[in-house]
Amino acid sequence: xxxxxxxxxxxxxxxxxxxxxxxxxxxxxxxxxxxxxxxxxxxxxxxxxxxxxxxxxxxxxxxxxxxxxxxxxxxxxxxxxxxxxxxxxxxxxxxxxxxxxxxxxxxxxxxxxxxxxxxxxxxxxxxxxxxxxxxxxxxxxxxxxxxxxxxxxxxxxxxxxxxxxxxxxxxxxxxxxxxxxxxxxxxxxxxxxxxxxxxxxxxxxxxxxxxxxxxxxxxxxxxxxxxxxxxxxxxxxxxxxxxxxxxxxxxxxxxxxxxxxxxxxxxxxxxxxxxxxxxxxxxxxxxxxxxxxxxxxxxxxxx
Amino acid sequence: xxxxxxxxxxxxxxxxxxxxxxxxxxxxxxxxxxxxxxxxxxxxxxxxxxxxxxxxxxxxxxxxxxxxxxxxxxxxxxxxxxxxxxxxxxxxxxxxxxxxxxxxxxxxxxxxxxxxxxxxxxxxxxxxxxxxxxxxxxxxxxxxxxxxxxxxxxxxxxxxxxxxxxxxxxxxxxxxxxxxxxxxxxxxxxxxxxxxxxxxxxxxxxxxxxxxxxxxxxxxxxxxxxxxxxxxxxxxxxxxxxxxxxxxxxxxxxxxxxxxxxxxxxxxxxxxxxxxxxxxxxxxxxxxxxxxxxxxxxxxxxxxxxxxxxxxxxxxxxxxx
Numbered sequence: 244x245x246x247x248x249x250x251x252x253x254x255x256x257x258x259x260x261x262x263x264x265x266x267x268x269x270x271x272x273x274x275x276x277x278x279x280x281x282x283x284x285x286x287x288x289x290x291x292x293x294x295x296x297x298x299x300x301x302x303x304x305x306x307x308x309x310x311x312x313x314x315x316x317x318x319x320x321x322x323x324x325x326x327x328x329x330x331x332x333x334x335x336x337x338x339x340x341x342x343x344x345x346x347x348x349x350x351x352x353x354x355x356x357x358x359x360x361x362x363x364x365x366x367x368x369x370x371x372x373x374x375x376x377x378x379x380x381x382x383x384x385x386x387x388x389x390x391x392x393x394x395x396x397x398x399x400x401x402x403x404x405x406x407x408x409x410x411x412x413x414x415x416x417x418x419x420x421x422x423x424x425x426x427x428x429x430x431x432x433x434x435x436x437x438x439x440x441x442x443x444x445x446x447x448x449x450x451x452x453x454x455x456x457x458x459x460x461x462x463x464x465x466x467x468x469x470x471x472x473x474x475x476x477x478x479x480x481x482x483x484x485x486x487x488x489x490x491x492x493x494x495x496x497x498x499x500x501x502x503x504x505x506x507x508x509x510x511x512x513x514x515x516x517x518x519x520x521x522x523x524x525x526x527x528x529x530x531x532x533x534x535x536x537x538x539x540x541x542x543x544x545x546x
Numbered sequence: 547x548x549x550x551x552x553x554x555x556x557x558x559x560x561x562x563x564x565x566x567x568x569x570x571x572x573x574x575x576x577x578x579x580x581x582x583x584x585x586x587x588x589x590x591x592x593x594x595x596x597x598x599x600x601x602x603x604x605x606x607x608x609x610x611x612x613x614x615x616x617x618x619x620x621x622x623x624x625x626x627x628x629x630x631x632x633x634x635x636x637x638x639x640x641x642x643x644x645x646x647x648x649x650x651x652x653x654x655x656x657x658x659x660x661x662x663x664x665x666x667x668x669x670x671x672x673x674x675x676x677x678x679x680x681x682x683x684x685x686x687x688x689x690x691x692x693x694x695x696x697x698x699x700x701x702x703x704x705x706x707x708x709x710x711x712x713x714x715x716x717x718x719x720x721x722x723x724x725x726x727x728x729x730x731x732x733x734x735x736x737x738x739x740x741x742x743x744x745x746x747x748x749x750x751x752x753x754x755x756x757x758x759x760x761x762x763x764x765x766x767x768x769x770x771x772x773x774x775x776x777x778x779x780x781x782x783x784x785x786x787x788x789x790x791x792x793x794x795x796x797x798x799x800x801x802x803x804x805x806x807x808x809x810x811x812x813x814x815x816x817x818x819x820x821x822x823x824x825x826x827x828x829x830x831x832x833x834x835x836x837x838x839x840x841x842x843x844x845x846x847x848x849x850x851x852x853x854x855x856x857x858x859x860x861x862x863x864x865x866x867x
Binding site: 379380382383384386387388389390391392394395396398399400471475478479482483484485498502503505506507510513514517520521522524525528529 | 689694839846
């Protein structure tokens with residue numbers, strides 16, 4: 244008896260779950276259909292991440308050990324993308340470089356967006372002297388060309404992965420703070436925030452439960468937009484010798500050296516890492532555009 | 547306009563002061579003894595008494611805020627310190643290198659406007675055509691390509707096709723303008739490609755908006771020539787956001803040139819930044835970061851003034867009150 248009464252309930256539970264699953268899948272499919280370029284970006288980024296995470300298993304050679312008999316070896320069956328001045332395999336270094344680029348790319352954009360959001364929301368919500376002072380400091384930080392500020396910070400802190408993340412994250416803080424502050428200001432006097440305050444919500448509850456979720460969309464838009472930018476700047480930092488150091492592998496580092504010499508002797512050494520950066524940045528820009536269209540269609544195209 | 551201008555100038559001054567403070571703080575964060583670093587690194591560091599002397603000479607025994615104001619006073623008196631590497635006053639080094647950087651930045655901007663604006667206008671005029679699509683694709687690719695890699699590719703192409711290599715000696719503009727422009731056109735192109743795409747994209751979207759306005763239809767029905775309609779009536783009204791973009795991109799160009807100058811070996815400010823960092827020449831780094839950031843602040847003020855000049859609404863905003 245009991246089994247018979249149970250059955251319909253269990254069945255309906257499983258059908259709702261199925262429906263929910265189909266719902267998510269359907270949603271993803273609609274999103275993919277609406278943003279084919281964004282989907283392409285997401286797929287490329289996923290492949291790059293896969294390559295970076297599984298570099299030790301995917302790379303055919305050790306990225307730090309060179310083959311002394313094959314310096315500047317052109318692309319061949321043995322070395323698919325050729326070797327560099329020390330006989331190190333370009334493909335293997337590219338895979339390990341993807342790891343560096345993505346760790347720093349995600350790391351600094353997270354750091355910058357989180358801190359920038361904090362400064363922006365606190366300033367926008369509480370106003371007063373904190374807002375005035377932090378806004379002026381943010382303005383001053385915005386006056387530094389992004390790469391210059393990152394270079395100076397990295398030069399002072401000394402080169403290491405974590406310092407490069409800090410150096411590239413700090414310039415993102417003022418850029419995020421501006422957006423977070425504007426979003427907070429536009430929400431501060433809306434009826435639902437007034438209502439929350441009237442029912443006795445604490446400031447921290449209002450910030451975390453009411454303001455943050457409402458500006459999350461535009462924050463996500465900035466985070467994806469800055470991912471590509473950070474990856475290029477990181478490569479530039481490494482190229483200039485102020486970022487990741489040998490024997491670690493990074494795309495920017497792979498291109499450093501005399502451009503003229505490399506162009507004459509071994510163009511593949513500079514072409515492939517550049518293509519990798521181009522593809523990754525292109526992917527994150529396309530994904531960023533799709534995210535923006537989805538969350539914030541009115542936002543300007545150029546951040 | 548006067549009120550607006552004064553306000554803008556004052557807030558610019560506050561920003562400049564804060565920029566100086568940030569530069570000062572950054573250099574003071576350096577791990578290790580500032581006396582050792584500012585006097586030339588561990589190699590020349592002598593005995594404890596020597597260091598004490600250096601400390602006194604550089605004012606490092608004073609409280610930090612006092613140090614800041616002394617430094618600010620020096621800066622105001624055009625004394626930005628002495629480079630540890632070249633031994634010259636930093637300002638002299640910078641004055642020598644600045645023309646190259648300025649020339650490349652200006653050329654890059656001219657290239658960006660000359661190529662970008664017409665391309666954007668044409669793309670909007672023939673929206674949806676294959677030319678429009680091609681331009682869109684090129685822009686997306688150009689915005690994803692790191693400018694220093696574009697520079698490397700340009701060198702690569704020039705070396706293999708024309709057997710041209712980056713010059714060892716860069717002709718100053720005033721001694722031979724033609725030769726100088728011929729030399730700097732390649733770094734300008736490499737660094738400006740991004741701005742070409744940005745300007746083309748923005749011009750296109752502005753023109754798409756503007757060309758749907760009633761007054762454009764009126765202009766057309768009056769029988770004005772197409773060129774007249776597009777440039778005199780259309781583009782002119784989209785000029786404001788374009789001027790803002792160009793102003794901000796000037797700042798971005800100074801930043802991007804840091805790497806591109808290194809690729810081409812141009813003896814400009816960017817290269818000076820890089821060699822200063824490589825040699826731990828902190829007085830030079832401090833000065834150059836301050837100068838580049840100040841250029842950006844002044845540039846932003848100029849953009850705002852241009853805005854006021856181009857748009858009567860901004861100019862007259864203060865008067866109506």
